[in-house]
Amino acid sequence: MAESNELRELTRVRFQLFLREPEAMFWVFVFPIVLAMVLAFAFRSQEVQPSAVGVMWGAVDAQELDALHAADDLVVSVFTDRVEAARKLRSGAIVVLIADDAPTLRLDPARTESETARLRVENVLQKAAGRVDMATIEVEPVRENGSRYIDFLLPGLLGMNLMGTGMWGTGFAIVDWRQKKLLKLFTVTPMRRSNFLASQILSRMVFLVLEVVAIVAFGVWVLDVPMRGGLDAFALICLLGGTAFSGLGLLVASRSTTIEGVSGIMNFVMMPMWLLSGVFFTYERFPEFLHPFIRLLPLTALNDALRANMLEGAQLSAMTWPALVLAATTVLSFGVALRVFRWK
Amino acid sequence: MDTAPAIETRGLVKRYGDFTAVDGVDLRAAAGTCLGVLGPNGAGKTTTIEVLEGLLPADEGEARILGQTWDEGGRALRARIGVQLQETRLPEKLKVEEVLRVFRSFYPRGRDVQEILELVGLEEKRTARSEALSGGQRQRLALGCALVGDPEVLFLDEPTTGLDPQARRRVWEIVEEQKRSGRTVLLTTHYMDEAERLSDDLVILDHGKVIARGSPREIIDSLHAENVISLQVEDAAMIETLRALEGVQDTRVDAGRVDLTVQRTEAVLPALVTAVRDAGQEIHDLHVHRPTLEDVFVALTGRTLRDG
Numbered sequence: 001m002a003e004s005n006e007l008r009e010l011t012r013v014r015f016q017l018f019l020r021e022p023e024a025m026f027w028v029f030v031f032p033i034v035l036a037m038v039l040a041f042a043f044r045s046q047e048v049q050p051s052a053v054g055v056m057w058g059a060v061d062a063q064e065l066d067a068l069h070a071a072d073d074l075v076v077s078v079f080t081d082r083v084e085a086a087r088k089l090r091s092g093a094i095v096v097l098i099a100d101d102a103p104t105l106r107l108d109p110a111r112t113e114s115e116t117a118r119l120r121v122e123n124v125l126q127k128a129a130g131r132v133d134m135a136t137i138e139v140e141p142v143r144e145n146g147s148r149y150i151d152f153l154l155p156g157l158l159g160m161n162l163m164g165t166g167m168w169g170t171g172f173a174i175v176d177w178r179q180k181k182l183l184k185l186f187t188v189t190p191m192r193r194s195n196f197l198a199s200q201i202l203s204r205m206v207f208l209v210l211e212v213v214a215i216v217a218f219g220v221w222v223l224d225v226p227m228r229g230g231l232d233a234f235a236l237i238c239l240l241g242g243t244a245f246s247g248l249g250l251l252v253a254s255r256s257t258t259i260e261g262v263s264g265i266m267n268f269v270m271m272p273m274w275l276l277s278g279v280f281f282t283y284e285r286f287p288e289f290l291h292p293f294i295r296l297l298p299l300t301a302l303n304d305a306l307r308a309n310m311l312e313g314a315q316l317s318a319m320t321w322p323a324l325v326l327a328a329t330t331v332l333s334f335g336v337a338l339r340v341f342r343w344k
Numbered sequence: 345m346d347t348a349p350a351i352e353t354r355g356l357v358k359r360y361g362d363f364t365a366v367d368g369v370d371l372r373a374a375a376g377t378c379l380g381v382l383g384p385n386g387a388g389k390t391t392t393i394e395v396l397e398g399l400l401p402a403d404e405g406e407a408r409i410l411g412q413t414w415d416e417g418g419r420a421l422r423a424r425i426g427v428q429l430q431e432t433r434l435p436e437k438l439k440v441e442e443v444l445r446v447f448r449s450f451y452p453r454g455r456d457v458q459e460i461l462e463l464v465g466l467e468e469k470r471t472a473r474s475e476a477l478s479g480g481q482r483q484r485l486a487l488g489c490a491l492v493g494d495p496e497v498l499f500l501d502e503p504t505t506g507l508d509p510q511a512r513r514r515v516w517e518i519v520e521e522q523k524r525s526g527r528t529v530l531l532t533t534h535y536m537d538e539a540e541r542l543s544d545d546l547v548i549l550d551h552g553k554v555i556a557r558g559s560p561r562e563i564i565d566s567l568h569a570e571n572v573i574s575l576q577v578e579d580a581a582m583i584e585t586l587r588a589l590e591g592v593q594d595t596r597v598d599a600g601r602v603d604l605t606v607q608r609t610e611a612v613l614p615a616l617v618t619a620v621r622d623a624g625q626e627i628h629d630l631h632v633h634r635p636t637l638e639d640v641f642v643a644l645t646g647r648t649l650r651d652g
Contacts, residue, residue, distance in 0.1 A: 009449035013435070013442055020437040180433040188397050188429075189493070190422040191450040344399070 006191060010199035014173065015206055024169065028211050032161040033218050039157075040150045040223050050075045051117035052094045054085050059100035060125070067128040073120050096121055151226065154219040155306035156279040158212065159241065163273065163299050165211060166245025167266055170200050171253035175262045178342065187343045197338055201246045208242035228313030236316060237309060240326035241302040247333035248298065254337045273299035301325035348411030350375045350497050350528035351396060355405035358391050365391040367552035368405070373545065375496075378519070378529040380543030380560075382536065382637060384647070388552035389532040390430060393501050396530065397427050409497055423451055426495030428486050430502050436475035440466055443474060444488055451493035464488040464518060480511025487518055497528045504538060516542060536637035548641060555644050560637060567643055569593060569605040569635045573612065576628035577602050585619050596642050601629075605639065 018024055050073050055065065057080045068076045077094060079085035089097045089106060096117040097106040105121060107114040177183050186196060219225040227234070252269055256262035276283055276290075277299035286294065294300050301322035308314035308322075316323070351373040358366040366388045373379035381389050394400045396407050398414035398421075406413060412421050434443050444457045461467045464484040469477060474485060483503060490498060500519065504512040512535075519542055522529055533539050539546055540560045548556040548563070556563050577583055583602055587595045591612040594605035606612045609632055620627050642648055 006449040009446045013438055013446050016442065017435055017437055177435070180435070181429060181431060182434065184399065185427065185429050185432045185489070186450075188399060188422065188425070188427040189447065189450040190419045190452070192419075 007195045007199055007202070010191075010196055011202045011206075014199055014203035017173070018169065018203065018207065027168070028161070028165045028207060029214050032157050032211075032215050036150075036154060036157055036215070036218065036223065039153055049113075051096065051113060051120055052077070053117055053121055054079055054088055054094035054097040056080075056082065056085060056098060056100040059098045059103045064125060064128045067124050068121070071120065071124045074117070074124065150223050151311055152282075152307070153280065154215075154223065154225045155310050156303050158215050158219075158238075159277070159299055159303040159306055160274065160279045161211065161215060162208065162238065162241045162302065163245045163270060165207070166204055166242055167249035167252065167270065169204055169207070170246045170249030171256075171262050171266055172259065174200065174250065174253040175256050175259055178257060178344075179259075181344075183343045193341070193343070194338055197250055197334065197341070200250060201243055201334070204242055204246040205239065208238060212238045225310065227310050229309030230315060233314075233316045233319070234306075234309050237302065237305045237319065237323070237326075240323055240330070241298070241305075244298045244302070244326040244329035244333075247330040247337070250337040250341075251333040254341045257342070273297050276300070278303050295321070296325060298326055298329040348408070349373060350377075350410055351379060351408075351530055353392075353396065353405060353407045356392065356395060356402050356407060357404035358388075358395055358400060359403050365552055366395065366402075369547075369549070369552070369554055371396075371547060373528055373530060375528050376523070376526045377544040378523050378531060378542050380539040380546040381530065381532040381549060382534065382539045382546060382641075383532075383549035384534060384641075387549040389534075389549055390501055391552075392549070393499055393530065393532055397425070397499050398422070423453075423493060424495060425497045425499065426490035426493055427499045428490040428501060428503055430505070432486060434474045434482070434485060434489075437473055439471050439473055440477070440485055441470045443485060444492055447489040448492045454493040455491065457492070460488045460492050463491065463521070465514065478511070480507050480514060483507060483511065483515060484518070487515065491518075491522070495527065497530070498522055500529065500531045502532055502534070504533070504535065512538070536641075540637060546637075548637070548644070550641075550645050556640060563637065563640055564635050567605065567635050567640055568607070569639070570607050571605075571609045571632050572635050572639055573604045573606055573609065573616065573630070573632050575602060575616075575630040576600055578625050582620070582623060582625060585623065586616065589615050589619065591615075594643055596646075598648070603639070603642075605635065605643065 052075045053068070055068065055076055055078050057078055060068070065076075065078075068074055077088075079088070085094075085097055088094045095107060095111060095114040098104075098121065099106050105118055107118055109115060174183075187193070216227070220227055248269065252265045253262050256265065276286065276294045277297050279299070283291065283294045283300065295304075305319045305322035308319055349372050351371060353369055353371045356366055356369040356371075357364065369388070369392055371379065371381075371392070381392060383389050391400065395402050396409065398417075409417065409421060410424060414421065441457055441461070444460055448454055448457055461470055464487055466481060466484055466488065469481060474482060477485065487500075487503065490500070503519070504515050507515065516538065519529055519531065523542075529542070531539075531542055543560060546558065546560050546563055547554045556566065558566070577586070577600060583595070583597055586592065586602055586604060589604075589612055591606050591608060592604045593607065596603040596605075604612065604616075613632075617627065638648065
């Protein structure tokens with residue numbers, strides 16, 4: 001009885017200390033929701049976005065200019081000053097410039113919106129020059145929840161938040177207690193060291209529930225993000241993700257004696273995952289040969305599993321690989337942390 | 345079991361690289377007594393106590409607590425000791441009772457949190473966060489954490505350093521209460537009055553070695569001095585004059601003050617007064633006192649405890 005009591009008490013104080021840290025509450029609850037709101041607003045699904053194009057005075061004749069003005073997918077500005085026009089093009093205020101030397105279209109082909117604008121401008125100019133379309137092609141807009149950017153983004157933000165709070169939450173507390181010589185004092189008591197480490201992960205679990213509920217509730221009710229998979233599978237993924245990242249936090253903090261030191265290692269560990277694990281855009285964009293490595297990262301596993309569950313309604317059986325990666329991360333980091341942990 | 349001393353070390357050595365922090369220390373404390381370890385900073389007190397607590401392995405020699413080494417004792421032995429480390433800071437945002445409850449949960453048996461609160465006099469601060477406590481109250485809370493497992497052996501590493509006299513006295517009362525209830529206490533300190541008051545036996549450490557041992561009385565008597573005459577002098581010549589007086593066993597000079605160790609005050613004092621008067625000087629700030637552990641330490645090492 002004494003031992004389960006010890007685990008409970010250690011978990012309880014960790015939790016209480018967390019509740020008494022207002023900054024920590026901000027990062028866990030407020031930050032991800034604010035981020036989701038800002039991004040949802042920035043990438044909201046809109047009507048067709050008109051392209052901003054520039055025309056040098058004299059580059060096109062009056063009839064062509066009228067046709068450009070008349071096109072509802074273009075916003076046209078006319079320039080008399082070449083330097084000014086070039087500046088607007090560089091800054092992206094216009095994405096295509098119809099220059100007066102030929103006429104030529106100036107644009108940066110690497111920008112998708114420039115490429116779109118080029119097609120639109122050419123279409124208008126060709127029609128004005130008398131082109132007749134031979135085939136009739138109907139466009140049918142498909143707009144469905146689950147395929148919007150915010151639908152892709154929210155599971156990624158949830159994954160990123162679980163990583164951040166799991167690692168910072170565990171890592172900072174450990175280093176703080178080590179600096180206070182509290183860990184040293186614990187080792188002269190009969191406390192079981194594994195119970196101490198387990199309590200760090202367990203206390204995170206309590207917060208995990210609150211954190212996930214807050215973010216998902218916001219996503220579902222405010223942003224209309226779908227939850228197509230089973231809640232049991234969803235809960236299990238979150239749990240696996242949460243333990244994996246607090247385990248990793250324990251490991252990262254297992255030797256550091258300063259906050260600066262542990263922050264450095266944290267960033268070193270998390271940075272590749274922020275970039276590679278498909279938080280803001282899919283990792284499919286990275287070269288094929290990197291994919292096996294990227295899929296080994298715990299955040300990739302978590303994000304993939306969350307998206308499969310929320311967006312495609314996948315059940316657990318379809319998520320064996322991510323579940324394995326997360327479970328392995330937990331077991332390995334906890335085991336190694338227990339071995340190398342510095343108590344003094 | 346009762347025949348084994350509560351604390352025993354033989355030829356304890358602890359090195360840090362080339363530096364030998366503890367150099368062949370033998371200690372022994374019978375159950376129910378307080379063993380004081382006195383010495384300046386850097387004398388090896390903390391290293392010694394940390395080897396005894398099982399925090400550091402000894403390089404040579406052996407340490408036994410309640411008849412067991414740490415290899416033999418393990419967690420079961422941990423449950424029978426209580427420790428207060430130097431400079432542990434308890435989490436600022438935890439309340440007094442929460443701190444005690446966590447420590448209580450580590451021990452298979454021990455005392456109620458309420459009982460400990462009463463013992464260390466923090467009942468009124470039960471729900472205060474540790475950040476709101478004074479230095480003395482924090483020290484008592486740390487003491488409470490050491491006592492909550494109802495330990496047979498209590499290790500206190502400089503429990504009153506940095507406390508004001510009143511706060512120190514409260515800590516002393518708690519330690520005395522532990523002695524009365526039959527617990528063994530090992531206490532390190534660099535305060536002589538603390539060592540004298542609390543210890544049944546005392547060792548004085550310097551540079552990792554025991555330079556004196558015995559009861560405080562025995563150690564002081566080993567000086568074979570009846571009294572110490574202490575006075576302010578005006579110049580160096582006067583120091584030499586006083587040193588040469590008949591009946592002066594030992595002289596110590598510290599910032600214009602001279603301490604003369606003498607067997608018989610009444611034999612030395614008239615000659616001293618004459619000598620000062622003959623030199624045309626005045627006597628300032630003259631004290632005669634019984635030798636203290638500080639005097640012993642100075643006699644043995646030529647330094648004061650605070651010099652470090």
